[in-house]
Every structure is written in structure tokens, then in C-alpha cells.
Amino acid sequence: MKHILKYLFVYVLFLFVSCNDSDTKENAYTSNFSTKSARTWIGPEFWSNPLQDWQVTDGNLECLVSKPLRNTHILTYKLDTIHSSFRGRRLFYARTALGQRYAKDKNEKLNLAFIGVGLRGTNHLSNALQRKDVEITAICDIDPNRIDIALKKISDAGFKKPVVYGKNEYDYRNLLNTKDVDAVIISTPWLWHTRMAIDAMKAGKYAGLEVSAANTMEECWDLVNTHEQTGTHLMILENVNYRRDILAVLNMVKQNVFGELVHFRCGYQHDLREVKFNDGQKPYGGGVEYGENAISEAKWRTQHSVMRNGDVYPTHGVRPMAVMCDVNRGNRFTSISSNATKAIGLHNYIVKHGGKDHPNANVKFKQGDVITSTIETANGETIIVTHDCNLPRPYSLGFRVQGANGLWEKDGDRIYIEGVSNPHRWDSSKEWLEKYDHPLWQKYGEYAAGSGHGGMDFFVLNAFIESAKQNIAPPLDAYDAAAWSAITPLSEISIENNGEPQDFPDFTRGLWIKRKPYNWIKSDY
Structure with a gap:
């Protein structure tokens, strides 16, 4: 029997290497399966085993094992070793640098x-407290007042008191080292986003990261590289993608x-x-x-306007458009050209409300009041992105959104479809949006209404939690986070060089x- 197991292990390893032989050396550790190749890889007798449910998701091979094991073992990412288990199951699984990747049973709660x-x-926390499939096991913030507010919300909702972290700026790492955390939502100032997300992935925690995900090109690559090296998933929490009109369009x-x-x-x-x-x-x-004399976002956000001349907040607009033209999934950003106006808006506001003698009236703001970027894609579309906040x-x-048959514009709530609309006249978009209302909003719209930002905060959190429970690739992944966030540093470089086009890196490596x-x-998440 030992010899049979030995040869079977060697045979499986050979098939795995053969499946990936065409990959570049840089990506030789990444498994990219089709359903057909997956059946070949594991064998038809295992594929049809009633004790196992095999599936292919975003190129990742997954196997859901029936009770009592109750775990999903995902064959993907860096395979340091391949193990076999024959406890009546004949299950093969991969071990990543951080160990096995597991999914929650349907009746288990996600430790968040x-x-x-x-x-x-706190908005994300409030929405999570409306769910029955999560436990809030830990919270972290260096502001004790925010901790008190969060603890009261948790107590009022009838949840157990979580472990509290926040003794210093790096106490979050102690949170990530605990076994009682499966997934983490990161909602901190921008300069902390990447380092916290990287630490979360290295700790094996399914990471939800608020926008924007990265500030520099190096940080964009760090997100992608850490995701690939650890096998831990990252979801960028871009809520506008779930707006009702956006999903209808x-x-x-x-x-x-x-x-x-x-x-x-x-x-x-x-x-x-x-x-x-x-x-x-x-x-x-x-x-x-702003800065040390202010609270909340003004404490950290305004400094970006002082020091940076670029589109520092591109994802709300870009993400929905990127989904519509399949960026990173059959298409990609190839280049960007950006220009900025002069900066007068913030200075004028200070003088008007604080007087010309206020110390902040002497601050020189680097960020142009209106920044316009044109992005080109591999499939030939263009995307004009405007940052206008001052x-x-x-x-x-x-x-x-414009195509060969017509276009939709949110400003004016209007639409024109050739052959349906009256020639050269806009239609109101209302009837069109109702006709094509998305299944998610039809199912959850009434429930989502009070979740924040018109309901879309419910949907982005729901997608994160449902993906984390199954430990599968999220709708908005690390490659997306990198591609959208790269707009910021690339726009800065382009503006510094009088609008010269800048090439986008291919974060998916082909x-x-x-x-x-x-x-x-679909109607689940």
C-alpha cells in the first residue's frame, strides 16, 4: 500500500507540473485551471466522488469536503508541498507558505x-452587527473615544465584547496574530492601508481594504506580490460598484x-x-x-492636497467603468495621461472662513483643483477620469457609458439608444434602469436601504463576508486594487511631465x- 501511495503522489505531482509547464518561471507557482483541465488533474473518479464537491473559481481549483471534515481545501497559489490524505476521502490539497486555507461551514460564523x-x-461595524453569520472578535484603534463608541454599538447589538487593541500604532499586528480572527476590515488613513493589508495577508487573514488601496507604485506591487506569495485573498471595498443605477447599467x-x-x-x-x-x-x-489641530479625516487627508498633485482618489469613478469593460479579465489599462489646473480652491476657503491672517492661509497647496486623466485600454476604449474636490x-x-448603439449619462439621468429612442432626443433613464434593475437590488434593496450611501454599503460588505466565509477569490481582488490605485502615482508623474502618457504595469503578469x-x-452577492 505504501508503494501505491508513493507512486500516486509522484503521478499527481507530475500532472500538476505539466499543467503549469507553459507558465513563465516567475509565475510557475500559480495554478490556472479550466474545468476540463481540473478533471484531468484530479481524475474523473475523484471529480465525481459524492463525498467531495470540486469546482473551478477564477482559475482556482477548490474542493469542498463533506462532513465531518467541513473544510474547503483550495488548490492554488504557491505550492511548497503536496500532501495526500486517505482518511476515507482521497483528498489532495496544497499547503501555502502560511499553511492550509480553509472555508467556513455554512453553519459556522466568521470571526471578523x-x-x-x-x-x-464604524459604518462597516454597524452593518456587520446586523448579520447573524459573524462574530466580532477584535477591534483596533488608537483613539480611545472611537473604541468606546464601537464597544457600545457591539454591546447594544447583543454581541460578545471583543478583544481591544490600540496601545500604539502597531498594536494591530498583535490583533492579526490571534487565532480568533478569520477576516479583517481595514478602515484607516490612506498611508496605513498597504502595510496593514500586507501584514493581514501574511498572517493568513482574509483582508478587506478601504479605498484607496495604495499610494505608490511600489505599494501596488506589494499588494499583488503578497497575495500571490501567501495565497491569502484581498478585497478592495469599493462600494460605488454596488450602486443601484451602476448595477442596472x-x-x-x-x-x-x-x-x-x-x-x-x-x-x-x-x-x-x-x-x-x-x-x-x-x-x-x-x-x-487640518493636521494635528483637526480631527477625523482633516487630521490626515488634507496633507495629501498639500504635498501631491495627482488624482489621489480615483476608485469611486474608475471601478464601475473597469468592471463594464472587463479590466484585468480580458482587458487591461495600458496608459494614462493627466493634467492639472492651478490650485486656488482650498486657499480661498481658508481666507473666507478663517481670515487672511490665519496661519493656514500661508499654506501652498500642490494639488490642482481639477485633475483630468485619460486612460487607454488594451481593447481600445478610453476612460476620462476627473478629480474635482476643492x-x-x-x-x-x-x-x-457609451457604445456603438448609444449611451447613458448619470448627470441629467438620460439615455439614448439608436432605433429605440426618438432620433437625436434623450430618454429619461428611469424606465430603463427599472427594466434592467439588478437581481441583487431586487432581492435585498429594501433591507439594504439603511446601510449607508444609499444602500451600497450593505452590498460591498455582504460580498466581502460571503467571499471570506468560503475563502474564495472576491469580486474585487488584489489585481483590481493595484490597477485602480496605480492611477494616483501615474497621474502625478504625468502631470509633472506636462501630461506625457505613462504606461500601466500589467499587475496580472499576462x-x-x-x-x-x-x-x-447574480442574486447572492
């Missing part, structure tokens, strides 16, 4: 932790209403002057302080050609 319970983190795109896609417009056009300045007492407005204006993300688009038209 929060790093950062400021305004954004995505449904229209998938049903070819617009025809072949050609052009997109989007951005973050939001008067943030009262976010970037406050009086040190309340989070929004009332004064012109001048008085109503809120708008400026969405436009796999965008083979990766299939994510199935967004």
Missing part, C-alpha cells in the same frame, strides 16, 4: 475583526444594450472643503484647521488575457 473604527470603520452592458463599448467618463467630483478642514471639535466644517460644486461622479470576466449578474 476591525482595524480602524473611525467614521468609515452593468446589466444593460452585459445584455449588449449599448453594443460594443467605446468610451467612458467618470470621476470623483465632490466638494470636500468641509471634510478637509474643521474646528477640531466636530468632523466636518466649522473651522479651517471647489464649490454639487456632488457627481460624472458617469457616462493573466488578464486568460482570466474570465466575473459573473456580476
Whole structure:
């Protein structure tokens, strides 16, 4: 029997190497399976074993073993060793650098932790407390007032008191080292995002990361490399992708209403002057302080406007458009060209509300008031992205989706489809959006309404938790986080060089050609 097991192990290892023989040396550790190759890899007798449920998700081979094991062993990422178990199951699994990857049984709760319970983190916490499939096992924040607010919410919801961390800025690492945490949501100032996400992945914790995910090109690559080296998943928590109108338009795109896609417009056009300045007492407005004299976002966010001239917050606009044109899954960003206007908005606000003699009136803001970037894709689409946050204006993300058959524009809530609309006249988008309302909103819309940001916060958290429970690749993964976040440093370089186009790195290392688009038209998450 020992000889049989030995030869069987060698045979499986040979098949695995053969499946990946065409990979580059750099990516030889990454498993990319189709359903057909997966059946070949494990053998038809194992594929059809009633005690095991094999599936292929985003190129990853997964096996859900029936009770009593109750664990999903995912064959993917860096394979240091291959083991076999014959406890009546004939199960093969991979061991990553951090050990086995497991999924929760349907009846088990996800042990969820929060790093950062400021305004954004507390919103995620409040939504998590509405669920019956999670336990809040740990929270971390260096502000004791925010800890007290979070603990009260947890207690009022009838949950057990979590372990509290926050003695210093690096106490979150002690949280990540605990066994009672399966997944973590990171909602901290931008400069902490990447390092915390990397530490979470290295600790084997399924990571949910608020936007933006990275500040520099090096950080973008660090996210991708850590994900690939550890096999731990990262989801960027971009909520706008779940906005009701965006998902309806995505449904229209998938049903070819617009025809072949050609052009997109989007951005973050939001008067943030009262976010970037406050009086040190309340989070929004009332004064012109920032940095150490302010609280909440003004304490850290405004400094980016002082020191950086680029699109520092691109994901709200770009992500929905990237999904519609399948970026990283059959398409990719190839280049970006950016330009910035002069910077007068924040200075004028300080003078108007604090006086010309206020010390902050002497601050020189580097960030242009309006920054415009044009992104080109491998499939020939263009995406115009606008960052406009320092001048008085109503809120708008400026969405436009245009194809061979017509276009939709959010501003004006209008749509035109050739052959259906009256020639050269806009239709109201209302009836179209109702007709193509997404299954998720049809199912959860009423429940989601109170979750924040018009309901989309429910959907992004739901997608994160459901993915983390199964320990599968999330809808918005590490490659997405890197590609969207790279807009920031690339726009800075382009602006410094008078709008000279900058090439986008291929964070998938060529796999965008083979990766299939994510199935967004479903009703679970």
C-alpha cells in the first residue's frame, strides 16, 4: 500500500507540473485551471466522488469536503508541498507558505475583526452587527473615544465584547496574530492601508481594504506580490460598484444594450472643503484647521492636497467603468495621461472662513483643483477620469457609458439608444434602469436601504463576508486594487511631465488575457 501511495503522489505531482509547464518561471507557482483541465488533474473518479464537491473559481481549483471534515481545501497559489490524505476521502490539497486555507461551514460564523473604527470603520461595524453569520472578535484603534463608541454599538447589538487593541500604532499586528480572527476590515488613513493589508495577508487573514488601496507604485506591487506569495485573498471595498443605477447599467452592458463599448467618463467630483478642514471639535466644517489641530479625516487627508498633485482618489469613478469593460479579465489599462489646473480652491476657503491672517492661509497647496486623466485600454476604449474636490460644486461622479448603439449619462439621468429612442432626443433613464434593475437590488434593496450611501454599503460588505466565509477569490481582488490605485502615482508623474502618457504595469503578469470576466449578474452577492 505504501508503494501505491508513493507512486500516486509522484503521478499527481507530475500532472500538476505539466499543467503549469507553459507558465513563465516567475509565475510557475500559480495554478490556472479550466474545468476540463481540473478533471484531468484530479481524475474523473475523484471529480465525481459524492463525498467531495470540486469546482473551478477564477482559475482556482477548490474542493469542498463533506462532513465531518467541513473544510474547503483550495488548490492554488504557491505550492511548497503536496500532501495526500486517505482518511476515507482521497483528498489532495496544497499547503501555502502560511499553511492550509480553509472555508467556513455554512453553519459556522466568521470571526471578523476591525482595524480602524473611525467614521468609515464604524459604518462597516454597524452593518456587520446586523448579520447573524459573524462574530466580532477584535477591534483596533488608537483613539480611545472611537473604541468606546464601537464597544457600545457591539454591546447594544447583543454581541460578545471583543478583544481591544490600540496601545500604539502597531498594536494591530498583535490583533492579526490571534487565532480568533478569520477576516479583517481595514478602515484607516490612506498611508496605513498597504502595510496593514500586507501584514493581514501574511498572517493568513482574509483582508478587506478601504479605498484607496495604495499610494505608490511600489505599494501596488506589494499588494499583488503578497497575495500571490501567501495565497491569502484581498478585497478592495469599493462600494460605488454596488450602486443601484451602476448595477442596472452593468446589466444593460452585459445584455449588449449599448453594443460594443467605446468610451467612458467618470470621476470623483465632490466638494470636500468641509471634510478637509474643521474646528477640531466636530468632523466636518466649522473651522479651517487640518493636521494635528483637526480631527477625523482633516487630521490626515488634507496633507495629501498639500504635498501631491495627482488624482489621489480615483476608485469611486474608475471601478464601475473597469468592471463594464472587463479590466484585468480580458482587458487591461495600458496608459494614462493627466493634467492639472492651478490650485486656488482650498486657499480661498481658508481666507473666507478663517481670515487672511490665519496661519493656514500661508499654506501652498500642490494639488490642482481639477485633475483630468485619460486612460487607454488594451481593447481600445478610453476612460476620462476627473478629480474635482476643492471647489464649490454639487456632488457627481460624472458617469457616462457609451457604445456603438448609444449611451447613458448619470448627470441629467438620460439615455439614448439608436432605433429605440426618438432620433437625436434623450430618454429619461428611469424606465430603463427599472427594466434592467439588478437581481441583487431586487432581492435585498429594501433591507439594504439603511446601510449607508444609499444602500451600497450593505452590498460591498455582504460580498466581502460571503467571499471570506468560503475563502474564495472576491469580486474585487488584489489585481483590481493595484490597477485602480496605480492611477494616483501615474497621474502625478504625468502631470509633472506636462501630461506625457505613462504606461500601466500589467499587475496580472499576462493573466488578464486568460482570466474570465466575473459573473456580476447574480442574486447572492
